[in-house]
Amino acid sequence: MPQRQPKWRRKPGERPRQILRAALEVFGETGVASARLDEIADRAGVSKGTIYLYFANKEELFRQAIRHALAPVQATQDPPAAGSPTRQLLDTISRQWVFLTSPDTITVSRLVQAEQWQFPELAELYATEVVSRFGEELRPIIRRGIDVGDFRDLDPSVAARMLTALAIQSALWRETGVPSSLARKNSEEVLRELTGFYLQAIASSNNASPQADGAL
Amino acid sequence: MPQRQPKWRRKPGERPRQILRAALEVFGETGVASARLDEIADRAGVSKGTIYLYFANKEELFRQAIRHALAPVQATQDPPAAGSPTRQLLDTISRQWVFLTSPDTITVSRLVQAEQWQFPELAELYATEVVSRFGEELRPIIRRGIDVGDFRDLDPSVAARMLTALAIQSALWRETGVPSSLARKNSEEVLRELTGFYLQAIASSNNASPQADGAL
DNA sequence: TATTACTGACTGACTGGTCAGTTATTACGA
DNA sequence: TCGTAATAACTGACCAGTCAGTCAGTAATA
Numbered sequence: 001m002p003q004r005q006p007k008w009r010r011k012p013g014e015r016p017r018q019i020l021r022a023a024l025e026v027f028g029e030t031g032v033a034s035a036r037l038d039e040i041a042d043r044a045g046v047s048k049g050t051i052y053l054y055f056a057n058k059e060e061l062f063r064q065a066i067r068h069a070l071a072p073v074q075a076t077q078d079p080p081a082a083g084s085p086t087r088q089l090l091d092t093i094s095r096q097w098v099f100l101t102s103p104d105t106i107t108v109s110r111l112v113q114a115e116q117w118q119f120p121e122l123a124e125l126y127a128t129e130v131v132s133r134f135g136e137e138l139r140p141i142i143r144r145g146i147d148v149g150d151f152r153d154l155d156p157s158v159a160a161r162m163l164t165a166l167a168i169q170s171a172l173w174r175e176t177g178v179p180s181s182l183a184r185k186n187s188e189e190v191l192r193e194l195t196g197f198y199l200q201a202i203a204s205s206n207n208a209s210p211q212a213d214g215a216l
Numbered sequence: 217m218p219q220r221q222p223k224w225r226r227k228p229g230e231r232p233r234q235i236l237r238a239a240l241e242v243f244g245e246t247g248v249a250s251a252r253l254d255e256i257a258d259r260a261g262v263s264k265g266t267i268y269l270y271f272a273n274k275e276e277l278f279r280q281a282i283r284h285a286l287a288p289v290q291a292t293q294d295p296p297a298a299g300s301p302t303r304q305l306l307d308t309i310s311r312q313w314v315f316l317t318s319p320d321t322i323t324v325s326r327l328v329q330a331e332q333w334q335f336p337e338l339a340e341l342y343a344t345e346v347v348s349r350f351g352e353e354l355r356p357i358i359r360r361g362i363d364v365g366d367f368r369d370l371d372p373s374v375a376a377r378m379l380t381a382l383a384i385q386s387a388l389w390r391e392t393g394v395p396s397s398l399a400r401k402n403s404e405e406v407l408r409e410l411t412g413f414y415l416q417a418i419a420s421s422n423n424a425s426p427q428a429d430g431a432l
Numbered sequence: 433t434a435t436t437a438c439t440g441a442c443t444g445a446c447t448g449g450t451c452a453g454t455t456a457t458t459a460c461g462a
Numbered sequence: 463t464c465g466t467a468a469t470a471a472c473t474g475a476c477c478a479g480t481c482a483g484t485c486a487g488t489a490a491t492a
Binding site for chain 2: 032115
């Protein structure tokens with residue numbers, strides 16, 4: 001006689017994670033206002049009431065979901081890459097690209113943009129944890145590249161911001177396959193176009209073609 | 217004895233415009249789902265019922281509001297600017313920048329991103345009417361610049377897409393003052409940084425510094 | 433048996449959409 | 463030129479559906 005399975009199990013340790021994951025999914029598909037808590041509960045495999053054991057309300061759940069999704073980038077402390085500035089830059093961009101193109105990050109980027117008036121503190125969090133952090137990684141590399149003469153003389157802050165803007169927008173566009181010129185391209189191709197363009201863009205004239213090829 | 221003012225006036229010709237304008241405003245502030253039709257009606261100076269005389273439902277109102285806001289760009293037929301490729305490019309970017317940084321366009325850019333799953337046809341419209349159209353203006357100029365030797369040898373399509381991505385993201389970031397490095401900068405400064413960076417980025421080595429200064 | 437985790441039916445506030453009724457405007461006859 | 467009938471434009475109270483949030487009760491676990 002088979003032992004009767006319990007209808008549900010107590011997993012107080014895992015619940016928050018399960019719920020946050022489902023929440024990000026649903027919020028990402030419909031936006032905050034249209035997201036239904038019953039749907040989130042379903043996907044998390046719990047009942048609606050359980051959500052309220054761990055989160056105060058829908059808004060707070062959203063906040064936590066975003067923060068949770070941004071945790072990975074907060075965790076990374078970049079091992080200062082070795083090699084030439086070009087090499088370092090390439091590695092750094094590549095690492096940032098992996099983060100930016102992950103489904104969760106795409107969702108967060110879109111949601112934060114969309115809800116910036118309802119949740120300005122999340123826009124700020126995103127700016128700090130993603131944009132600023134990326135800048136902090138990029139600037140010293142660019143500066144060194146200028147000193148060494150590999151890159152032309154430009155403002156490292158501006159150059160870093162340009163790259164980040166370019167990377168984020170590329171990542172967002174690639175997801176939708178819109179504009180159509182991106183539809184067929186996979187993530188690696190887009191990254192290659194991006195790095196190809198950017199390295200040329202900042203290369204000094206006496207170093208007009210830093211070899212980016214074969215780098216990935 | 218003062219003649220009694222009518223409580224309201226019949227303005228069937230203006231109503232749609234009034235409503236669309238109010239709708240874009242409210243949609244932009246709260247997103248589609250949270251926007252209340254009573255609020256839109258208030259700001260348009262009409263009652264809720266009137267909205268339904270001109271639009272089938274909320275979704276359709278949203279669609280029309282976006283299309284309406286994109287009409288200006290559809291109307292412009294660019295007079296093929298005179299001068300060197302650098303000059304032409306500068307003029308074109310400048311014109312596109314004005315469009316991108318207008319409050320309505322900012323709102324549209326944000327809304328289209330946010331609602332791309334609910335309204336994929338609007339994402340496509342935006343891609344066609346903004347991104348593709350910009351590309352069509354930029355590509356021939358870039359191509360000529362390459363032929364003439366002012367710009368280095370790169371793929372005009374990629375170069376155009378990079379510029380558009382950069383411009384859109386810069387416009388969106390500037391609005392919020394986030395990242396904080398953009399908070400104090402006004403539109404003109406951001407445009408100058410953008411063009412400065414980009415012209416350098418695509419300049420050929422034997423033309424390393426096309427004079428962008430004093431251009432605006 | 434006590435405690436903790438969880439369920440899901442329920443409630444009440446909210447809002448998209450409707451439509452019977454009202455007001456402005458126009459057309460027309462005297 | 464004035465009343466008045468006809469029409470088009472508009473209003474706003476109402477209804478029906480939805481969903482965030484509650485909580486009395488139940489199931490799992492210690």
